Amino acid sequence: MIDIHCHILPDIDDGPKTFDESMAMARMAAADGVAGIVATPHLNEKLYDPAEITRRVAWLNHLLRKEKIPLSIMRGADVSVVFKPTDVQGFTINDTEYIMVDFPHTQLPKNADDILYQFIVNGYKPIITHPERNPSISANPKLLLDLLGDDIYVQVTAGSLTGEFGKESQQCAQHLLRAGVVDVIATDAHSATWRKPLLSSGMQAAAEIVGIDAAQRMVFGTPVKIISGLPL
Numbered sequence: 246m247i248d249i250h251c252h253i254l255p256d257i258d259d260g261p262k263t264f265d266e267s268m269a270m271a272r273m274a275a276a277d278g279v280a281g282i283v284a285t286p287h288l289n290e291k292l293y294d295p296a297e298i299t300r301r302v303a304w305l306n307h308l309l310r311k312e313k314i315p316l317s318i319m320r321g322a323d324v325s326v327v328f329k330p331t332d333v334q335g336f337t338i339n340d341t342e343y344i345m346v347d348f349p350h351t352q353l354p355k356n357a358d359d360i361l362y363q364f365i366v367n368g369y370k371p372i373i374t375h376p377e378r379n380p381s382i383s384a385n386p387k388l389l390l391d392l393l394g395d396d397i398y399v400q401v402t403a404g405s406l407t408g409e410f411g412k413e414s415q416q417c418a419q420h421l422l423r424a425g426v427v428d429v430i431a432t433d434a435h436s437a438t439w440r441k442p443l444l445s446s447g448m449q450a451a452a453e454i455v456g457i458d459a460a461q462r463m464v465f466g467t468p469v470k471i472i473s474g475l476p477l
């Protein structure tokens with residue numbers, strides 16, 4: 246499996262503080278069957294140099310090779326819509342056109358469609374992160390369905406499907422699966438102890454709704470295309 250949303254890099258956001266903690270997450274993910282992780286530190290307060298991500302990814306990959314853990318880490322970011330698309334070129338997934346787009350967690354902005362359109366006209370393929378955890382959308386999933394169009398994609402959190410984020414998020418995630426609009430399941434993990442980098446349980450929960458083939462596509466076939474920059 247490939248996890249395209251994981252806060253695994255140390256000392257850059259509210260994820261792990263040290264490389265030891267990052268390695269604990271990596272061991273846990275690998276044991277769960279994850280072979281690739283896109284490291285997606287928050288980009289939400291101030292713009293920083295994307296080389297901050299590159300350096301940490303390179304060192305973590307070095308540590309993984311040394312410990313012979315069959316997992317590779319790629320560059321990415323969890324990009325808040327407070328930034329203009331023209332300012333975040335260095336923060337796409339594995340240097341493709343795909344980018345994780347994070348709306349405010351309290352509500353969906355009224356101009357969400359304009360924001361997504363701005364990403365598209367600037368050459369990106371936006372992936373909306375965990376809409377099922379946005380209270381505006383979980384109260385009214387049609388708000389999300391109305392936003393979607395060509396080259397706009399949807400990532401749901403594994404823990405939402407297993408109920409870790411509460412009933413509203415779980416029911417919304419299930420609704421989005423039934424509506425056929427979920428492209429990818431990812432962990433949005435932050436730690437090896439509280440928000441863990443586990444993907445298989447979410448995939449299994451999705452399989453109960455959409456069947457095993459479609460659920461596997463959400464954690465393997467589709468994320469492989471995303472990290473390869475291929476069309477979905």
Ligand SMILES: [Fe+2]
Pocket residue numbers: 250252285323433
């Ligand atoms: Fe995140």
